[in-house]
Amino acid sequence: MQKINREALIEKAAALLDAGTVDRVLAWKRGEFDYDVTPGLFTTREQMEAELVFGDFCGANMSKYLIKETLKGEGKVLVFLKPCDTYSFNQLLTEHRFDREKVYAVGIPCEGMLSVTAIKAAAGDGISKIDVTEEGVVVETLFDGTKVFGHDEMLAERCRNCKSKRHVAYDELMGEEGEVLDSARFDEVAKIEAMSSEERFAFWQGELSRCIRCNACRDVCPACTCEKCVFGNPDSGIENKAITDSFEEKMFHIIRAFHVAGRCTDCGECSRVCPQQIPLHLLNRKFIKDANNLWGDYQAGEEVGSRAPLVDFDFDDMEPGEAVIKNGGEQ
Amino acid sequence: MRAISYAKLDTLFAKIAETHGVYLPVEGKKGTDYKRWEQGDVYSTALNSNRSPKDIFFPQSENLMDFKVEGKSIEIVDTRSESEDFVIFGVRACDVKSIEVLDRVFLKEPADSYYENRRSHAVIMSMACTKPAETCFCKTFGIDPAEPMGDIACWVDGEVLYMNANTEKGEALLEKLEGITEEASADAADTAKALITERMAKLPLAALKADAFGAGKTQKYFDHPAWAELSEACLGCGTCTYVCPTCQCYDIKDFNTGHGVKRFRCWDSCMYSDFTQMSAGQPRLTQLERFRQRFMHKLVYYPENNDGMFSCVGCGRCLAKCPIKMNIAKVMKTIGKENDND
Numbered sequence: 001m002q003k004i005n006r007e008a009l010i011e012k013a014a015a016l017l018d019a020g021t022v023d024r025v026l027a028w029k030r031g032e033f034d035y036d037v038t039p040g041l042f043t044t045r046e047q048m049e050a051e052l053v054f055g056d057f058c059g060a061n062m063s064k065y066l067i068k069e070t071l072k073g074e075g076k077v078l079v080f081l082k083p084c085d086t087y088s089f090n091q092l093l094t095e096h097r098f099d100r101e102k103v104y105a106v107g108i109p110c111e112g113m114l115s116v117t118a119i120k121a122a123a124g125d126g127i128s129k130i131d132v133t134e135e136g137v138v139v140e141t142l143f144d145g146t147k148v149f150g151h152d153e154m155l156a157e158r159c160r161n162c163k164s165k166r167h168v169a170y171d172e173l174m175g176e177e178g179e180v181l182d183s184a185r186f187d188e189v190a191k192i193e194a195m196s197s198e199e200r201f202a203f204w205q206g207e208l209s210r211c212i213r214c215n216a217c218r219d220v221c222p223a224c225t226c227e228k229c230v231f232g233n234p235d236s237g238i239e240n241k242a243i244t245d246s247f248e249e250k251m252f253h254i255i256r257a258f259h260v261a262g263r264c265t266d267c268g269e270c271s272r273v274c275p276q277q278i279p280l281h282l283l284n285r286k287f288i289k290d291a292n293n294l295w296g297d298y299q300a301g302e303e304v305g306s307r308a309p310l311v312d313f314d315f316d317d318m319e320p321g322e323a324v325i326k327n328g329g330e331q
Numbered sequence: 332m333r334a335i336s337y338a339k340l341d342t343l344f345a346k347i348a349e350t351h352g353v354y355l356p357v358e359g360k361k362g363t364d365y366k367r368w369e370q371g372d373v374y375s376t377a378l379n380s381n382r383s384p385k386d387i388f389f390p391q392s393e394n395l396m397d398f399k400v401e402g403k404s405i406e407i408v409d410t411r412s413e414s415e416d417f418v419i420f421g422v423r424a425c426d427v428k429s430i431e432v433l434d435r436v437f438l439k440e441p442a443d444s445y446y447e448n449r450r451s452h453a454v455i456m457s458m459a460c461t462k463p464a465e466t467c468f469c470k471t472f473g474i475d476p477a478e479p480m481g482d483i484a485c486w487v488d489g490e491v492l493y494m495n496a497n498t499e500k501g502e503a504l505l506e507k508l509e510g511i512t513e514e515a516s517a518d519a520a521d522t523a524k525a526l527i528t529e530r531m532a533k534l535p536l537a538a539l540k541a542d543a544f545g546a547g548k549t550q551k552y553f554d555h556p557a558w559a560e561l562s563e564a565c566l567g568c569g570t571c572t573y574v575c576p577t578c579q580c581y582d583i584k585d586f587n588t589g590h591g592v593k594r595f596r597c598w599d600s601c602m603y604s605d606f607t608q609m610s611a612g613q614p615r616l617t618q619l620e621r622f623r624q625r626f627m628h629k630l631v632y633y634p635e636n637n638d639g640m641f642s643c644v645g646c647g648r649c650l651a652k653c654p655i656k657m658n659i660a661k662v663m664k665t666i667g668k669e670n671d672n673d
Contacts, residue, residue, distance in 0.1 A: 014498040031656050031661070032535065032536070032576045032650070032660060032661065033465055036650070038564055038655050038657060038661075039564040039655055040560070040563065040564055040656050041560075041563060058658035060655065065564070066601070069391045113359070120651075124462070125378050125462050125463065125464035125465070126462060126463065126464055126465055126530075126534075127465050128535065130463060142465065142530070142533050142534070143462055143530060143533075167365075171599075190574075194530050200340050206360070210361065210364075210381075212382065212569075213391075213569070213573075214568050214569040214570040214572075214573045214575075214600075215568045215575075215603075216566065216568035216569075216570045216654045217571055218568075219566035219567055220566055220568070223532065228604070229359065232603060232605055234603060234605050236609055238606070241582055241598065241599055241600075242391050242392040242597030242598055243391070243392065243599050272654075273566075273568075273570075273654030275381070275573075275574055275652040276361065276381060277361040277362065278361075
């Protein structure tokens, strides 16, 4: 259950609109069902009262929309940021992807977002209502009555392993500030590292062979902000729209993970949107884990302007050969 | 109508496999997908497969031909090798209809011989639904999940699978299966049919109508002001198009192997910025235009060219999979709204 509700967001947004601080609001819009929430723009209180929602399915990270939104008009846009969204916000600022002056950021608390996929898998087809109460996640179905599931089991994986409840950027904060958490987010990576190379290959082959190259992971990723991706640019010479062999499917995702290494804040949007449920965030986490191991802990987006290990240098950096050995490789 | 014990599905598949390849939905680690049946595979009763049976007739990528270059001569090599008759089992009513949508595109003269080849070798065994999802709206497009089309329609009632032939192809296959099936009365599946009909009425999208759309509505909807808001959050990814059982756009490319050329085609998506890129550029410069194209195609342009048939079948895959949860049901409700009062 979230500690803040839609009424509080509407009041805050309406006040900022009335005061002329902002002229539009980026938030979450109600859908057909309790779980299908769409990011959207609001300009009036009436519109917000009719359509704005905030609840346990508002996982969408709004930060990337600011690139497009801040190019429109002169006024400021209000954006509501959950703690993990603020890391993407800072990272985008570090990369000069939008004008900070055109944004009014309100930090909002987050108790973790639920996974629709997990709920559907547990409750089956025909969901008519989902409520989050003290009891847990209460799912009403059309044909099988009401089912109750534990809240933590229905949390999205990224939220079960939440890295921070602290906002690293905002103009104003609603609710109480949280702490950076000691999460178990690298446990799954460690499990994959412990596999033999054959097992590891089979694991990723099994996952990545399901890829349909819809590019949703790339298009939602706040670190993937190239105006024209090489893979979607006929002039790049390496454009490809489909997987033509098992090599290419791995190359796309591994290249993408390299491209965002050091810039990925581990927001987990890639895995949330993947229609094939590929745990893409694990590739990014592997890079984060390795970088932490080799050059000391670094969290992308924690500070605006920080230099990621892969684009930074000092004379104490270890030699590549040492790094290989430190990571368990052979000389 | 023929019947076989549901527990004997393996016997049924094995019998068909004597003369045909058998494809069916099988539960994997992350949802259900169609695969070629092998002994030990269990038919999945999941409502929607991740990828639709479209993939079997129109694969995501396929080699069309090779060009072999020797000196100054070029030899064109037909790389097609498929000639096997096959059965697709367990196709839902919406997905069966989607194949009809594809047929109208690919089999219209001049027919696409690659598609036609696979289509002519296929026998479709459809499966009536038992428990629809909240995302289902096939009835909007006149599809009855209690009476699925296809060469043979199937129903499951308790421990029995009923089969009824809809076509000559279906009759021929059922005849071959007579040794392992039993005769059943024509109304044997009526209980199963009644259950699904009753359940369909309870769906949240049961009242969604397509009446406001169809041929001749281009002028009316093309400049509708709501397209801007509907498309504002669209990421421009291809999820909706790639999970859609009726989306049929593709791109053809040549791949230089160094000593020849492989010509292949692969799915394309109208949501992509380089879709139908021409020497003069891409005709749809903004995501609004690309977004509008997809829905106008399904609801207006396709019906215009195909006797009023829509190219959405209400399977609900895009409702479930869109990263921003924008979809055709929301588009129909918004764009078609004022028509309620017409």
